[in-house]
Amino acid sequence: MTDPTPTMPTNYPTAKGFCLTSAFWMVVATSMGLLGATELIAPDLTENVGWLVFGRIRPIHVNLVLFGFVTPGLLAAAFYYVPKLLRTELYSEKLGVITVLAWNFTMVFVVVSLALGYTQGREYAEMIWPIDMLIVGGFSLVFVNLIMTVARRKEPILYVSVWYVCAGIVLTAVTFCLGNVIWRPNTGSLVGIPDAILLWFYGHNVFGLLLTPLSAGVAYYVIPRACRAPLYSHTLSLFGFWSLLVVYTHIGTHHLLQVPVPTWLKVISIVDSVAMVIPVMAFLINIWYTAKGKLGEIHADIGAKFVFTGTIMYFFVSIQGSMMALPDVQRVTHFNNWVVAHAHVGVLGFAGMIALGGIYYILPRITGRPLYSRFLADFQYWMILIGVIGFTVVLTIVGLIQGNAWLNGETVYRVLPEMHVYYITRASLGLMIFSSALMGLYNIVRSIFFNTGEIS
């Protein structure tokens, strides 16, 4: 495990720790994804190795991506920009380093428990109660550190990035407790249909209240900085922030349009999934107009390039998401790889890209030296970009094949051979993304520890 080396007497140990955490778990998470994809091509590859069975690998992959790779990556940037924006020091680097260490231990527990089959069987809420506690603890530590930093600020005005990260962390801590039904440690669930409603309220908010606000925070920081331009509109920031909280939080039922939940709840979720265009465009217009005419500057900074690409992905995933919430569309897209494509554009293309962008943007600034290798970072950028777009194309095609075949009355079994060749392409793209994660880990470790570049 990459120890975040708490004793390093340098600046920003917390931010560095989260960079390393993110880079390391990205490698593990993508290797799990690659293994899962391979098992769908060659199911007997891991025959009789219980802890590597697909049904255990998949939740490890998903949870590590969310809580091991993307969240720490976005937090790394936050631990840099929050003190910066407030013209102060982080409340406690010591607490920060403890948080990083605890976070890594938690991830180890996540992997081990899920591999051994200790799971509550609810998507994104699989982890058993003690681990839920650790995760809530982790978010609480982060929140305390950030809010205390806010309290000691020297800059009276809170910039929009700070709103996003503070609200994102506190709301995630609350929805995580709700979604994991932590008052029922044994099952971690409600009973029957309400359990599904609560689960998807929470599951949707993992993206809506954690990944999206934290990513927006990074974008709001990095893009104006990299362009050396003021933010386009304060009003749009305000509007985007509050409308995101209002609209995103109550559309989780669009995951349940085809099951017996109350119709009024479905109607709300469909209408407001379409209304998601409002917060999404408020954010994007603000960012894009800030960058208008400054794409050269963005191109020049590899971090900003990742972040800006992430915002474009956000546009696509959100427009697609609004479409997918329409019942007529979902007749074809639900239950198949179309949704998997959407999930990857969202989590890797949007939030993952921005997490990496944040890391690459702050690394030179927290180490005081240039990146170990700009070339490797650029290479990683292209591999991930091609990987995500490739995933989207391939998985969308498979999804359409599956969805239309089923609608047409073909059985699941008959469609399996039609998917095979796409699954091979998908695993190849996965190999690419995994390699890029290795590259990123190497680059980030070298940038932090063995960086011989000029001190700037």
Add this chain to the structure above:
Amino acid sequence: MNMTPRTVVVGSLLILGVIVFMVVVVPYATRIQAPSDIFRSRTSQEADGRSIYIANGCVYCHSQSIRSIDWGLGAERIAQAGDYIQDKPILLGSERTGPDLSQEGGEHPDDWHMAHFINPRYTRPLSIMPAFAFLGTEDIKKLTTYAQSLGLKNSDQRVERQQFWKKEAIEAYEKGPEANVKWLHETVPEGWRNVPNPYPTTEAGLARGHKIYQDFCLGCHSPIGDGMGPAQPYVYPPPLNFTILKGRGISGGILYYQIMNGITGTAMPYFKRELESEKIWDVGNYVAVNFINQTDADTEPKGIDAAYEP
């Protein structure tokens, strides 16, 4: 608007509170608690099997909720809220890499499940489901009990039917090939027994039959049709050795009927959902030509030739 820390934190928590009330608490308070027509509680063995189902992530590949637009497995019964009133957690699933399992109970007899869980390729050559032999026989049995309970009261009825015919099939099998074949063919309605395969034997037809056989049948009946496929050790009565059918009154119609409808009580599944009519005739003739070495293809009575025949 002045965004103080308090505005941000308290404001967003207030919004969240209101929304939780609206989209979680209200649906909870107004939830349906009445059991549906098929509802019953699970036995403890079934509940154990369900825990194994959860521990091994079956839910990532199998949904348990039938929609009005579904055709395949279980499509006879559209899901109702009252089916789930004791499920914690509820296992609706979000992806169908494998078929929906809400009505899986009684679809197959227990021995089919044993072979399938040991390695799904044994009964379903193209399957991409993981092998679960590592669970051990005990846990596979529990898992099977759970699978057989899916569909609740509806499944009980089907399981009972499987068990009734299982006894008959075993009895017939143990009396020897002659009696077994006789029993098998008596289960086919009379009108079907004398129907020859209406299509002529052609190279193209046999090639298609071969492909279908490989994709659907070979794990049980084996590549040479002697019933010694990899599933054989787990199913009883064992997969039919086709060679014993020779000279025992076999016909295209019997083959067709058995492949279409399956033989309830035995591991032999029905294929009417997966194979269209012509494909069933093709694979039937492939079996007749290659393994039984006796085909009635294209013999009288034939009726009017199909429009597309040369």
